[in-house]
Structure formats: C-alpha cells, structure tokens
Amino acid sequence: MAAFLWYLPAVAAFLLLCLFVVVPYSGRLDRLFSRVAFALSPGVDLEPDGYRELLLRRAAIGTPYREYAARTRLYVAGSALACGVLGGYAARIGARLLGGAGPVSLPQLGLFTNAPDLSWLLEALRGVAAAVGVDGAVAVAVVLGAVVLGAVGGAVTHLVRWRGPSIRADTRRRQINAGMPRTVAFVYALTRGGMSFPDVMRALSRNEAVFGESATEVRAAVRSIDLFNADFVTAVQTVSLRTPSEQFEQFTENLGSILRSGGDVSQFLRDQYERYREEAEEQQQEILDLLATTAEVYVTVVVAGMLFLITILFIIGVVTGQALFALRVITYVLLPAVNLIFIAYLYDVTGPLRISRDSERALVGGTESDSLRGVRSDGGYLRPNSRRNHGRLRAYEAVRSLRTKLASPLQALIDRPALMIYVTVPVAVVATLYRLREPAAAGELGVRLVDDYVVQALLFVMGAFTVVYELKKRRLRRLEGAVPDLLDRLASLNEAGTAVVSSFDRVRRSDLGPLDDEVERIWQDIRWGATVEQALERFESRVQTASVTRVVTLITNSMRASNQIGPVLRIAAEQARADRLLERQRRQEMLTYLVVIYISFVVFLVVIMAIDFVLIPNLPDSGAISGDAAERAPGVVGGVESSDVDTYRLVFFHSALIQSLLSGLVGGMMGGGSLKDGAKHATVMLSITYLVLTLLG
Numbered sequence: 001m002a003a004f005l006w007y008l009p010a011v012a013a014f015l016l017l018c019l020f021v022v023v024p025y026s027g028r029l030d031r032l033f034s035r036v037a038f039a040l041s042p043g044v045d046l047e048p049d050g051y052r053e054l055l056l057r058r059a060a061i062g063t064p065y066r067e068y069a070a071r072t073r074l075y076v077a078g079s080a081l082a083c084g085v086l087g088g089y090a091a092r093i094g095a096r097l098l099g100g101a102g103p104v105s106l107p108q109l110g111l112f113t114n115a116p117d118l119s120w121l122l123e124a125l126r127g128v129a130a131a132v133g134v135d136g137a138v139a140v141a142v143v144l145g146a147v148v149l150g151a152v153g154g155a156v157t158h159l160v161r162w163r164g165p166s167i168r169a170d171t172r173r174r175q176i177n178a179g180m181p182r183t184v185a186f187v188y189a190l191t192r193g194g195m196s197f198p199d200v201m202r203a204l205s206r207n208e209a210v211f212g213e214s215a216t217e218v219r220a221a222v223r224s225i226d227l228f229n230a231d232f233v234t235a236v237q238t239v240s241l242r243t244p245s246e247q248f249e250q251f252t253e254n255l256g257s258i259l260r261s262g263g264d265v266s267q268f269l270r271d272q273y274e275r276y277r278e279e280a281e282e283q284q285q286e287i288l289d290l291l292a293t294t295a296e297v298y299v300t301v302v303v304a305g306m307l308f309l310i311t312i313l314f315i316i317g318v319v320t321g322q323a324l325f326a327l328r329v330i331t332y333v334l335l336p337a338v339n340l341i342f343i344a345y346l347y348d349v350t351g352p353l354r355i356s357r358d359s360e361r362a363l364v365g366g367t368e369s370d371s372l373r374g375v376r377s378d379g380g381y382l383r384p385n386s387r388r389n390h391g392r393l394r395a396y397e398a399v400r401s402l403r404t405k406l407a408s409p410l411q412a413l414i415d416r417p418a419l420m421i422y423v424t425v426p427v428a429v430v431a432t433l434y435r436l437r438e439p440a441a442a443g444e445l446g447v448r449l450v451d452d453y454v455v456q457a458l459l460f461v462m463g464a465f466t467v468v469y470e471l472k473k474r475r476l477r478r479l480e481g482a483v484p485d486l487l488d489r490l491a492s493l494n495e496a497g498t499a500v501v502s503s504f505d506r507v508r509r510s511d512l513g514p515l516d517d518e519v520e521r522i523w524q525d526i527r528w529g530a531t532v533e534q535a536l537e538r539f540e541s542r543v544q545t546a547s548v549t550r551v552v553t554l555i556t557n558s559m560r561a562s563n564q565i566g567p568v569l570r571i572a573a574e575q576a577r578a579d580r581l582l583e584r585q586r587r588q589e590m591l592t593y594l595v596v597i598y599i600s601f602v603v604f605l606v607v608i609m610a611i612d613f614v615l616i617p618n619l620p621d622s623g624a625i626s627g628d629a630a631e632r633a634p635g636v637v638g639g640v641e642s643s644d645v646d647t648y649r650l651v652f653f654h655s656a657l658i659q660s661l662l663s664g665l666v667g668g669m670m671g672g673g674s675l676k677d678g679a680k681h682a683t684v685m686l687s688i689t690y691l692v693l694t695l696l697g
Contacts, residue, residue: 010089013082020075037070040077052162058244059165060172060216072161080154087149088142095141169244171351175213176245178283178352181276182550182575183214184251188269189554189571195561197265198225198232203557210546210553217243233259247276273571277578283352284582288589290349291670294342295593298666302338302659303600306330307607310655314611314648318619324647331655339662343669350673415542417469417676424464428457447650455657455690462683469676476545478514483551484577486515491569500532500563518543533559547576590671594681597667601660601685605692608656612649613696653693660685 023029053065061068183204190200204211205219220242221235230238233256240252251272258268309330317323405412405419413420432453439445489510493503504526508519518539525535533556540552551572558568664685668678 007089009085013085016078016082020078033071033074034067037067037074041070041073052165054242055165055169057242058172059168060213061165061168068161072158075161076154076158079157080150083153084146084150087153088146090149091141091145094145171348172213172216173244173246174352176217176243176248178280179212179214180245180247180251181273181280181578183211184269184273184276185571185575186211186550186554188266188273189568190558190561191266191269192571193558193561193565193568195558197259199561201232207553210549214248217245217248277575280578280582281585284586287349287352288586291346291590291593294346294349295596295670298342299596299600302335302342303604306335306338306655306659307604309334310652311607311611314615317648324644324651327648327651331651331658335655335658336662339659339666342666343662343675346666346669346673347675350669413468414472414475417465417472420465420468421461424461428461432457451653451657452694455686458661459683459687459690462679462686465676466680466683470680475514476543479518479543480545480547480576481580482513482515483547484573484580486512486519487551487569487573487576491566491573494564494569495566500559500565501526504532504535547579551576587671594667594671597663597670597681598685601663604659604663605656605689608652609692609696612652612693616645616648656689656693657686660689 019029023033048065049069052069056063056065056068063071186204187200190203191197195203201218202222204215205222206215208215208219217239221232221239224230224235224238225232236252236256236259240249240256243249243252254268254272255265257263258265310327313323313326313330317327413423435453436445436450439449486507489507489512490500490503493506494500498506504519504523508516508523512519521542522535522539525538526532530538536552536556540549554568554572555565558565661682664680664682665675665678667681667685668675671677671681
C-alpha cells in the first residue's frame with residue numbers, strides 16, 4: 001500500500017497527460033476543459049492575435065481564438081506539471097540505479113564571468129535533503145529532472161498547440177490546390193447545365209466528402225449567406241480572405257469581380273477550367289520530383305546509413321565485445337522509427353495524389369431532404385406497435401447484410417478487402433498458438449521457433465489481403481477506364497434529344513466492356529420503379545471509387561436543373577479522361593521509385609547475408625585466442641564469444657525481417673500512395689527474406 005501511495009503522483013501525472021490526448025474525442029470533456037480554461041485564464045487577459053486568429057480560420061479549426069488560447073495555457077501548465085512530476089520520478093529511479101551520483105557541484109566553465117553564484121542553491125538542497133533524510137545527490141537529481149522535463153514538456157505542448165494549426169493549414173492548402181481542377185470542372189459543368197450559381201455553390205458545399213477542402217471553403221460562404229444574410233459577392237470575398245490556398249484565393253477574387261461587374265460567368269469558368277486542367281499535370285510533376293528526392297534520401301539514410309551503423313557496431317563488438325546492446329537498439333528501435341517517419345512523410349506528400357472517398361459523409365444528392373438523412377429522431381412513436389416494428393426493421397437490415405455476405409463470401413471480400421483482415425487475423429492467431437502448444441509443453445520453445453511461426457502467420461494475413469485487394473483494384477481500374485466512353489455515349493444521345501431514361505435504355509444495348517453488367521443493373525433499377533438518381537446512387541455505392549462518385553454527383557445535381565445534360569456529360573467525360581491520363585503517367589513515374597526501393601532492399605539483404613553467413617563463421621573464437629597467440633595476433637581482433645554468435649545472428653535476422661516489411665510499406669506509399677498497396681510489396685520482400693535466410697541458415 002505504501003509503495004502504491006509513493007507512486008500515486010506519477011500515476012496521476014500520466015493520467016493527466018492521457019486525459020489531454022482524449023479531450024478532442026469527447027464532447028463532454030471538451031466543454032469541461034473549456035470552462036476550466038476560462039476560469040483559470042479570464043477572457044480579459046486574452047487579447048486577440050490577428051495572425052493566429054487567421055491561422056485558426058485557415059486551418060478550419062472551429063474553436064474561437066480566446067477559447068483556443070485559454071486552453072493552450074491550461075495544456076501548457078498541465079503538461080509542464082505532469083512532465084515535471086514524471087521527470088522527478090525518472091531522475092530518482094536513475095540515480096538509485098546508478099548507485100548515487102557522488103558529490104554534486106555546479107560546473108564553472110569560465111564563459112560568463114558575470115554569472116551569479118548558485119552554490120547557495122546546492123547547499124540549500126543538501127540541507128533540505130538532510131532534514132528529510134534523503135541523499136543530497138538524489139535530491140539534486142530529482143529537482144533537476146523535474147525542472148528540465150517540466151520545461152521541455154511545457155515548451156513542446158506550446159509548440160504543438162500553435163504550430164499544429166500552421167501545419168494543418170498547409171495540408172489544407174495542398175489539398176485545395178490538388179482538387180481545384182475537379183472543383184472548377186464541377187462548378188463549370190453545373191452552370192453549363194442551367195443551374196444558378198448560388199445553387200451550384202450549395203450543391204458543392206453539400207458534397208464535401210467528394211470534393212474535399214474546396215467544398216469546405218465554399219460551405220463557409222454558403223453559411224454566411226444562409227445564417228448572416230450576407231450577399232453572395234461579399235461571402236465569396238470573405239472566403240478569399242480566409243482560405244490558405246493562393247490558387248483558391250485568386251479564383252474567388254476573380255469570381256467576385258465577375259459577379260460584381262455582371263460578366264459572363266460561364267466563359268470565366270470555362271477559362272479557369274482549362275487553366276487548372278493544364279496546371280494539374282505541373283502540380284503532379286512537382287510532387288513526383290519530390291518523391292524522387294525522397295527515394296534518394298531513403299536509400300542514403302535508411303539503407304546505406306543503417307547498414308553502415310550495423311557494420312561498424314558489429315566490428316566494434318568483435319573488438320571489444322560490448323556492441324550487442326547498441327545493435328539491438330538500432331534493430332528494434334532506430335530502424336523501425338526511421339522507416340515509420342518516412343512512411344508518415346510520404347503519406348503527407350502523396351495526400352494530393354490520393355482522391356479519397358468517405359462513404360459515410362458522401363452526399364450524392366442535393367436536396368434539403370437528402371441532407372436530413374443522417375438526423376436521428378427523438379425516439380418518440382405515435383402508435384403502440386411502431387417501436388416494435390422499428391426494432392424488427394433494424395434487425396432485418398442487419399441480418400440481410402450478414403446474409404448477403406454469407407451468400408457470396410468471395411464477392412463480399414473482394415468488395416471490402418478489409419473484411420479479409422477480420423477473417424485471417426483470428427485464424428492466424430489461433431493457428432500460431434496451437435502450433436506453439438507442443439514445443440512449449442516439451443520445453444523446446446525458442447526465439448527462432450517463435451519467429452518462424454509469427455512470420456508465417458504474418459505472410460498468411462498479408463498475402464490473403466493482397467489477393468483480394470488487388471482483385472478489387474484491377475476491377476475498379478477497368479470500370480473507371482470505361483466511364484468516359486459511357487459518358488460520351490450518354491451525351492450524344494441526350495444532345496440528340498433523347499431523354500435521360502431512354503438514353504440508359506439505348507446505351508445498355510451497346511458494348512461497354514467492363515460496365516455492361518453495371519449499366520444493366522442501373523436499367524433494371526429504373527424498370528423496377530427507381531428514379532435515375534436512385535439508380536445512379538446505387539451504382540455509386542456498388543463501385544465506390546472517387547471518379548465514379550464525382551460523376552454521379554455531377555449528373556444527379558445537373559438533372560435537377562434541366563433534362564438537357566449533354567454539355568454536363570461532355571465536361572464530365574473530359575475530366576474523367578484527364579484524370580485517367582494523369583493516373584497513368586503517375587503510375588509510370590512511380591514505377592521508377594518502386595524499383596529503387598526494391599534495389600535498396602536487395603542491397604540491405606545481401607549485406608546482412610554477407611555478415612551473417614560469411615563474416616561471422618570465419619571469425620575466431622575469443623576463447624580460443626589466449627596468451628602468446630593473442631599477443632602475436634595482428635590488428636587487435638579479439639573474436640566473438642561462441643555464446644554470442646547465435647545472438648548476433650538473431651539480431652541480423654530480425655533486422656532483415658524488419659527492413660523487408662517496412663521497405664514494402666514504403667514501396668507501397670511510393671508506388672500507390674497507400675499502405676494497402678504496400679501490403680503486396682511487403683509480402684514479396686518478407687517472403688524473399690524469410691526463404692533466403694531460412695534456407696541458407
């Protein structure tokens with residue numbers, strides 16, 4: 001009980017830091033911390049900072065500046081206090097482990113002759129420590145650890161709180177710039193289809209999940225109009241002042257000038273559409289050039305740098321026999337950390353190249369009733385049996401989804417490759433534990449045996465996921481390739497005077513390749529009573545790709561303005577074709593970087609094999625070198641203890657496995673911009689490493 005009370009402040013400090021991390025995900029805690037922050041920092045002391053306030057708006061952080069500043073003060077004070085407590089405990093434990101630091105004195109460097117004499121502080125600490133019966137050196141270490149770590153914790157928290165909005169604003173800027181061609185194409189197509197410009201802006205703001213941060217900026221203008229009764233030109237100008245993107249700022253400023261002067265908005269949007277479509281290729285090339293530099297840095301730092309450290313430390317270990325701990329730190333800490341840093345950086349760099357689709361937030365339609373689909377009722381029922389019937393309906397929906405997956409499990413796995421993880425991981429865990437049962441009972445459970453079973457289970461999980469993911473990816477790529485042809489045919493029929501419904505009837509009879517089955521299903525939905533909009537929404541939910549989502553969004557919104565959607569379909573076909581061309585060019589360029597990653601992986605594996613299977617077996621046993629032989633041995637090579645040989649080889653084996661796994665993930669980020677694409681490369685590299693090292697070992 002006494003030991004628990006002794007460590008209670010450390011536990012409380014750790015829980016306080018965890019609470020700071022959890023606050024953004026809990027509305028109740030968020031409100032509580034806001035009240036506490038305002039109570040501790042009165043609003044009168046929080047004068048607005050124009051730059052920081054603008055930064056919060058550009059980062060799309062909905063917290064007012066005064067509240068954000070007050071909470072920052074609270075977080076800084078709390079983090080400094082918690083880190084100080086943890087630093088004091090860490091210093092005390094470290095001093096006890098080292099057996100005391102001996103006499104403590106302040107260093108006199110002679111650099112600052114006018115520095116105050118602080119020896120009295122040490123004497124005071126010694127006096128306090130002696131009064132409470134604590135070693136003076138331990139007391140000094142505890143105070144220094146608490147002060148240093150507390151200051152570092154507070155400074156880091158302050159830096160994160162005020163640098164975070166800047167980083168987020170920069171990320172939004174790149175995302176807005178990357179989405180400008182698609183956003184302008186959407187706006188231009190709807191205006192060509194006859195929709196009024198305010199309605200176009202509202203349609204764009206309702207499809208934030210499709211068009212990303214550009215729609216978020218437009219939503220701010222729409223809210224200014226709806227809530228504050230601002231005129232459209234003023235709302236557009238306000239958005240131009242708060243957006244983090246220079247391109248979007250220029251676009252909105254020019255748009256405001258056109259609207260104010262009564263110019264031709266359609267022609268302006270046409271010019272902007274052509275301009276941004278040309279700039280999209282330049283922006284992509286800039287990102288690809290940055291990826292080329294990143295690949296070179298990765299090979300230099302992670303591959304060559306880690307190999308250099310491993311080789312040097314192994315040689316030091318051969319000479320002194322004291323480098324095994326450093327090798328373990330590099331293998332199990334530094335090597336994964338550096339790879340994960342590169343993966344995080346690549347995820348940020350390739351963000352503009354990824355066109356994500358959030359199915360939960362996507363709103364394909366554009367009416368007010370559609371926007372209320374996600375609103376929950378108050379739970380009241382007018383009839384006695386309504387609650388029971390509602391429960392039955394929910395149960396039926398859940399059972400129907402499960403029955404659909406069980407009726408065609410392979411198709412369900414291809415449609416949602418993540419389901420394969422839920423299937424294979426339990427199987428792999430159970431199989432691994434079952435295989436380890438007999439060796440554990442016989443007392444023959446070793447690290448290498450566990451490594452074999454874990455690697456085999458990991459290969460099984462990643463390989464199964466790779467198969468279904470690649471099947472889905474290839475299928476969707478074929479479907480997306482046929483979308484421009486479908487749009488061109490629909491546009492030709494609509495421009496010839498054929499209605500939209502009749503156009504689908506005519507198109508389904510032609511050869512559309514991979515889209516034949518999907519167009520037939522669209523027509524069957526229409527025949528069975530669904531509207532064209534509903535049939536297209538079901539088609540979009542089945543395919544679930546970004547390009548198809550944008551096309552369906554564009555068509556369904558344009559149909560509300562007019563039945564003559566031929567020009568809209570033409571623009572959508574041009575944009576889809578341009579996206580396909582950019583994607584093809586991107587794949588070709590990224591193939592080069594992927595080859596670089598594979599070459600670096602092979603180099604790493606070959607060097608590890610040379611050390612493991614050539615150098616180590618030919619080293620002399622340090623126990624066999626003694627007396628006169630050791631004195632006559634040139635080069636001061638002490639050899640390796642026979643008991644350490646297996647340990648060194650195990651560390652090298654693990655380093656090769658870790659590097660192959662993480663290199664595959666880096667290759668996936670380079671080649672496809674996603675960790676899901678990295679599963680394939682990680683499976684290939686890990687399989688090669690495991691087979692080669694196992695067969696040779």
